[in-house]
Structure formats: C-alpha cells, structure tokens
Amino acid sequence: xxxxxxxxxxxxxxxxxxxxxxxxxxxxVDRVYITDASAPSVLDRMEQLGGGRPAHPDRIALVMDHYVxxxxxxxxxxxxxxRDFSRRTGCHLSTEGGGICHQVLGEQGFIRPxxxxxxADSHTVxxxxxxxxxxxxxxxxxxxxxxxxRLWFRVPDSARLRLRDALQAGCSGRDVALxxxxxxxxxxxDYLCVELWTGEADIEPDHLSAVANASAEWGAKAAVSVRExxxxxFEGATYAAEWDVDLASVEPFIALPHSPHRTxxxxxxxxxPVQLCFVGTCAGGTLxxxxxxxxVLRDAKVAPDTRLLxxxxxxxxxxxxxxxxxxxxxxxxxxxILPAGxxxxxxxANGVPAAGETVISTxxxxxxxxxxxxxxxxxxxxxxxxAAAAASGCIEDPREVWYG
Amino acid sequence: xxxxxxxxxxxxxxxxxxxxxxDLIIPARYLSRSDPQYLARHCMEDLDPTFxxxxxxxxxxxxxxxxxxxxxxEHAPVAxxxxxxxxxxxxxxxxxxxxxxxxIGLPIIEAPRAVDEIQPGHSIRICIAEGKIHNTSTxxxxxxxxxxDFIRDIISAGGLIAHARGRLAQ
Numbered sequence: 001x002x003x004x005x006x007x008x009x010x011x012x013x014x015x016x017x018x019x020x021x022x023x024x025x026x027x028x029v030d031r032v033y034i035t036d037a038s039a040p041s042v043l044d045r046m047e048q049l050g051g052g053r054p055a056h057p058d059r060i061a062l063v064m065d066h067y068v069x070x071x072x073x074x075x076x077x078x079x080x081x082x083r084d085f086s087r088r089t090g091c092h093l094s095t096e097g098g099g100i101c102h103q104v105l106g107e108q109g110f111i112r113p114x115x116x117x118x119x120a121d122s123h124t125v126x127x128x129x130x131x132x133x134x135x136x137x138x139x140x141x142x143x144x145x146x147x148x149x150r151l152w153f154r155v156p157d158s159a160r161l162r163l164r165d166a167l168q169a170g171c172s173g174r175d176v177a178l179x180x181x182x183x184x185x186x187x188x189x190d191y192l193c194v195e196l197w198t199g200e201a202d203i204e205p206d207h208l209s210a211v212a213n214a215s216a217e218w219g220a221k222a223a224v225s226v227r228e229x230x231x232x233x234f235e236g237a238t239y240a241a242e243w244d245v246d247l248a249s250v251e252p253f254i255a256l257p258h259s260p261h262r263t264x265x266x267x268x269x270x271x272x273p274v275q276l277c278f279v280g281t282c283a284g285g286t287l288x289x290x291x292x293x294x295x296v297l298r299d300a301k302v303a304p305d306t307r308l309l310x311x312x313x314x315x316x317x318x319x320x321x322x323x324x325x326x327x328x329x330x331x332x333x334x335x336x337i338l339p340a341g342x343x344x345x346x347x348x349a350n351g352v353p354a355a356g357e358t359v360i361s362t363x364x365x366x367x368x369x370x371x372x373x374x375x376x377x378x379x380x381x382x383x384x385x386x387a388a389a390a391a392s393g394c395i396e397d398p399r400e401v402w403y404g
Numbered sequence: 405x406x407x408x409x410x411x412x413x414x415x416x417x418x419x420x421x422x423x424x425x426x427d428l429i430i431p432a433r434y435l436s437r438s439d440p441q442y443l444a445r446h447c448m449e450d451l452d453p454t455f456x457x458x459x460x461x462x463x464x465x466x467x468x469x470x471x472x473x474x475x476x477x478e479h480a481p482v483a484x485x486x487x488x489x490x491x492x493x494x495x496x497x498x499x500x501x502x503x504x505x506x507x508i509g510l511p512i513i514e515a516p517r518a519v520d521e522i523q524p525g526h527s528i529r530i531c532i533a534e535g536k537i538h539n540t541s542t543x544x545x546x547x548x549x550x551x552x553d554f555i556r557d558i559i560s561a562g563g564l565i566a567h568a569r570g571r572l573a574q
Contacts, residue, residue: 024554041438041478048565050572067436075436122476122500138478138504139438144568152554152564186423186470191499219470221499259423346432346475365474367427369450 003237005158006224007193010133014116021157029145030115031059035101036075037066037348038120038139039082045143053147054089060146061092061101061110066348068096068341099314099340102126102213102282107316113227118145122216123282123364128196128223129205129212135222156221159192159241163201163211165248170399172292173207174284174362174382176245177214178253182263183243190219192240199228201247206288213283213364217260252397254360255380258368266385266397275357276376277302277390279335279383280311280343284362287317287324289383294326296387296402302334303393308386309351310335311343333391347372360389416458417524418489422468424451426501429472429480438479440486447483461488464530466522468494472501481510491530493537495519506555507564513537518546532559 004012011019014027034042039062046054054060062082070076079096086093098104102123105111113131118124120142127134135153137145145151167176194215198208208225215223226234252266279285279293290312302308310330312318318340321327331337338344344351345363347370353359355375363370366378381389384398391401428451430443437443448455465484471494472480481504484492495516497505505512511532518537522528526541533556535548551559561567 024552037432037435037477040436041482044438045565049568066432072436078436120476122474124476136476136500138476138500138507140478140507140564141503144564148568148572152558186473186498187496190496219473219499346427348432348435365425365427367425367474369431370427372431372433374450 003234005193005237006195006226006234007133007156007158007222010114010116011153011155019155021155023155024152025155026150026152027116029118029149029151031061031111031117032142032146033061033063033101033105033117033119034142035066035121036064036078036082038142040078041139042120042142042146043081043085045140046147049143049147054091055147055149057089057091059149061094061105062086063094063101063104064096064098065100065341066346068339068349070096071349096341097315097339099312099317100282100285100342103286103313103317104315106130107314118142118151123213125215125220125222126209126213126282128215129209129225131225131227133222133224136216156191156193157240158237159189159194159243160197160239161194161243161245162197163203163245163247165246166202167207167247167250170384170402171250171252172288172382172384173203173210174289175250175253176207176247177210177283178255178263178380179250180211180245181214181217181255181261182253184218185261186217187219189215189241192220194220194223196223196225197231198225199231203247204288206286209286210283217364252382252385252399254385254395255366257377257379258366260365260380266381266395269395270397272395273358274360274389274394275306276353276359277306277308277386278344278351278359278361278363279308279386280313280338281345281363282313283364284383285311285313285317287320289362290317290321290326291324293383293387294329296384296398297333297391298329300333300391302390306390306393308333308335308390309338309344311338312340315340344371346370360386360395362386416460416463417522417526417528418452418455418459418463418465419524420451420465420467423470423473424467425474426472426477426480427474430477430483432475435477435479440482443479443483444486447487456487459487459489462490463488464528465489465492466519467492468519469496471497473498476500478504478508481505481508485510491532493518493522506558509559509563513548515546515548521546
C-alpha cells in the first residue's frame with residue numbers, strides 16, 4: 001500500500017474514509033472564514049441555504065480587513081451586516097483594525113495546525129506555514145461549508161518544496177517567494193498540495209509564511225508545512241514534482257509590472273525612481289517584515305518626492321512593533337502608519353497611486369489596476385527592499401543601503 | 405442537462421490571452437456589492453473598457469491558459485455570467501475560478517485547440533454536457549473531456565446552492 005501524502009492523511013480523517021489523490025470527496029470542514037470583500041455574497045448565499053443559521057457558528061469567522069475603516073456608506077453597511085450576523089449567530093468576528101484574516105485568526109486561536117480550513121480569499125493558503133490545510137474558495141463554497149459543515153473537494157496530488165540552509169542578512173521569505181513566483185510561473189504547481197519541508201533549513205515562521213502565501217500565485221491548492229516529527233512517516237510517499245531552494249543563495253528579488261511572476265534580482269532594476277512605497281499585507285506585513293523595514297530606515301528619512309505607507313498585518317503585530325520601537329523608527333523616518341488590515345493592496349482602502357506613478361510594495365499581487373489605478377506601475381519586493389527604495393527614492397538593493 | 409443555445413448569429417467572440425486574472429475581470433474596488441448587474445457593468449473594464457457596451461446575450465469569451473487566476477472572488481464568474489456571456493472557453497482555468505464557475509452555474513470548457521481556432525466574428529454552437537464545440541463559421545468541430553459525474557450533478561442541479569439545498573432537504 002502506497003504511503004499517504006499529508007493532504008491524503010488529512011482528507012481521509014475529514015471524510016472518515018480512505019482518500020486518494022484524484023478522488024472527489026465530501027469532507028468535514030473544521031473552520032470557515034469570510035472577509036468584508038466576500039461577506040455580502042457569502043451571507044446572501046447562506047440565506048438562500050436556509051435562513052443563514054449555521055449549525056456550528058463557533059466554526060465560522062467574519063473578518064473586516066479589506067475595507068477598513070469603512071471608506072463609504074456602502075461598505076459601512078457591509079460592516080454593519082457582519083456585526084449583526086455575528087451578534088445574531090454567535091460566530092467569531094474580527095472588527096476593523098484587528099488585522100488581515102490570514103494573520104489575525106491564527107493569533108486569536110481560531111485557526112489551528114492540522115485542521116482543514118476554507119477561507120473566502122485566495123491567500124488562505126498562508127496558514128499552511130503553521131501546518132493547517134487551508135484552502136482558498138469562493139463565496140458559494142464558503143456559504144455551503146459554513147451552513148452544512150461540509151464541502152466537496154478533489155483530493156490533490158502532492159509536491160515537495162524542500163528548503164535548506166538559512167537566508168542571508170537583508171533577505172527575507174518574500175525574496176524566496178518572489179524567486180519562486182518567477183521559476184514556478186502562474187501554473188507551476190497547478191492543483192497541487194505543496195508540502196513545505198524545512199527540516200534542513202533555519203527559517204523563521206514569518207518567512208515561511210511568505211512562502212506559503214505565494215503558493216497561491218503558482219496555482220497550488222495549498223502549501224502545508226510538514227512537522228519535523230512527522231517527516232519520517234512520509235518516507236516513500238510519491239510526489240508529482242519536487243523543488244529544492246538553497247536559502248543562502250537567495251538574493252533580493254523584485255516583480256516587475258504587471259505580473260507577480262515577472263521577477264528578477266533587484267540589482268537588475270536599481271535606480272528606477274519610485275513615488276509610493278508600501279509595507280504591509282498578508283505577504284509582507286508580519287513583525288519580521290516590520291523589523292526588516294525598520295532596520296533599513298533606522299536614522300534614515302523617506303526621500304523627497306517619495307511616500308511610505310505601513311500597515312501592520314494585525315493588531316498584535318502593531319502592539320509588538322510599538323513595544324520594540326519599530327513604529328517609532330518608521331514614523332520618525334516619515335512613514336504614514338495605517339490601521340492593521342489589507343491597506344492599499346487591492347485598491348479598497350486609502351493609499352491609491354496616481355496615474356503614471358511607480359509603486360513598490362510588499363503585497364502579493366501587482367496586476368494592472370490592483371491598487372485602484374490601472375495607470376500605475378507596481379513593483380513587488382520584500383519589506384527591506386521597499387524600505388531601501390523609500391530611503392533612496394529609487395529601487396535599490398537593501399544590502400547596499402543597510403551596510404552602505 | 406441541455407445543450408445551451410446557439411451563440412447569437414453573428415454574435416461576438418471576445419478573445420483574450422493567457423493569465424486573465426480576476427483583478428481584470430472585476431476590480432476589487434467593486435466588491436462591496438454583490439448585485440450581478442452592477443458587477444457586469446464593470447466586467448473587464450481595466451482590460452477592455454468597451455466590453456460591457458459591446459457584449460450581448462449568448463456571446464462567448466475565448467481565452468488562453470490559466471483564465472481567472474488570482475483572487476478567489478466569485479464576483480468574477482458572476483460578473484461574466486450577468487454580462488450575458490453564455491460560456492467561457494479557455495486553454496485552462498485557474499483552480500478557484502473553475503470551482504466558482506461550476507458552483508454558480510457559468511458554463512466553462514477547457515479546449516486548447518478550440519481556443520487556437522476560434523476567432524472574433526465566428527459563430528459557435530456549444531454543448532456543455534457533451535463537451536462539444538461547433539464553429540459554424542468555419543465548420544470546425546472541437547471536443548473537451550466531459551466533466552466527472554460529481555461535477556455534472558452540481559451543474560445539473562443548477563449550481564452548488566441548489567445542489568446543497570437538495571441534500572439538506574433529504
């Protein structure tokens with residue numbers, strides 16, 4: 001009998017029957033979460049399914065993160081509907097300023113390792129860094145999972161991404177993610193569950209989180225970290241693909257407009273002037289990212305004709321960054337500190353670029369129009385590289401600014 | 405499951421390239437509303453600003469690989485369906501878009517050869533159940549592997565909500 005992959009093991013447990021890759025199954029879902037970008041359609045569909053009264057409200061979370069604080073009467077109404085629903089049903093609610101769903105729900109103990117979770121947002125895969133099988137779904141899927149506690153899946157084949165060694169100073173998990181975006185392309189891990197093997201690596205959870213986050217850009221169904229103590233039990237499992245990354249060889253990477261997959265080493269585009277710099281999002285707003293940005297900007301100033309926006313990924317990260325003095329450093333450098341949330345990542349909150357402006361951001365995606373203006377050019381990079389650009393007024397290798 | 409109707413005689417084929425992402429299909433700035441007609445008015449606007457003015461019922465989108473990549477927003481297939489497009493034919497679909505389209509009842513077909521052959525201006529006839537595409541302008545016929553039974557059940561029910569309601573009622 002073939003060795004079960006990690007995803008087969010979790011799916012078999014959730015179905016109460018042996019599952020193999022390729023099977024179509026209906027599985028028990030442990031947790032469901034919904035953002036303010038998906039809530040209107042999810043709540044509509046829950047009502048269509050029978051009054052919107054879920055069997056297990058404690059397994060459902062609503063998160064205000066994309067549009068915070070409410071920028072319009074329409075959004076304020078969406079937020080009110082979320083508050084009302086939570087009050088009426090008893091489901092978990094994270095309000096504005098609490099942070100991004102892919103960060104705050106872990107901190108609040110709502111998401112746990114080893115569980116099967118669906119979130120109505122593609123970057124739900126980020127929780128895979130903590131060993132959760134976390135899948136991004138649409139509104140109808142989220143509504144059905146919330147009301148019935150079950151959802152249909154095709155059990156995916158698995159792939160193995162093995163990380164080795166440790167990152168150089170000035171480099172981050174976001175650089176690993178961007179490098180992989182380039183080599184994987186938009187469908188390099190199509191429909192696969194990517195197992196993250198880190199037994200031979202020295203990597204901080206925040207950096208691994210950035211790698212898991214990026215798996216959404218490779219077409220992966222999920223990326224899940226394999227615990228060291230479980231590694232031996234997967235001996236002999238079969239993988240549809242295997243990749244190795246030597247972390248020590250990763251240098252700062254950047255994605256060119258308008259695709260997260262057009263990535264090159266930062267040194268190839270040094271000197272390009274930038275007007276808007278942004279540190280934040282589920283891809284680059286962790287405490288590790290804020291530390292990286294503050295390290296670059298300590299005793300520095302945001303360059304003239306350049307502006308820097310910073311949005312911590314959660315209230316907890318914001319609090320720790322305050323205690324560590326990181327917010328002081330960033331604020332003194334000239335940054336505008338935004339509430340914890342998605343910030344200007346997808347054009348739903350303040351921080352929209354002007355036509356013709358060049359943006360450098362730690363966000364996950366830079367598709368045309370992503371930040372609310374189709375005439376802006378968006379580059380994606382690590383918090384260190386974004387901070388270096390803010391200090392220099394142009395794209396710069398953070399190692400040059402930091403040590404220069 | 406019936407064959408869907410002919411594309412409107414002389415109707416439009418909207419042809420797009422690879423990796424058409426959900427930010428292009430419906431920008432996030434419109435997601436605070438779920439009204440399909442509102443979403444349809446902004447469908448494709450950052451990629452093809454005249455799409456909504458031109459699109460007619462029974463038109464077809466033909467696109468390259470990885471159609472619908474990016475975010476999980478179900479507003480993307482909802483906007484396309486509400487615009488009047490009766491089917492999206494692509495070389496391949498991104499994972500979440502594929503689920504969402506099935507779940508909300510937007511017909512989709514993966515047919516790389518058809519994507520190469522069909523051009524704007526052609527009239528085409530599509531049978532989703534059988535995965536058949538007939539280009540009546542050129543006479544070319546194309547086929548795609550039919551959906552697995554599990555998916556056909558969801559499509560037959562009219563989408564996942566109707567399917568789940570049927571199950572909940574049992």
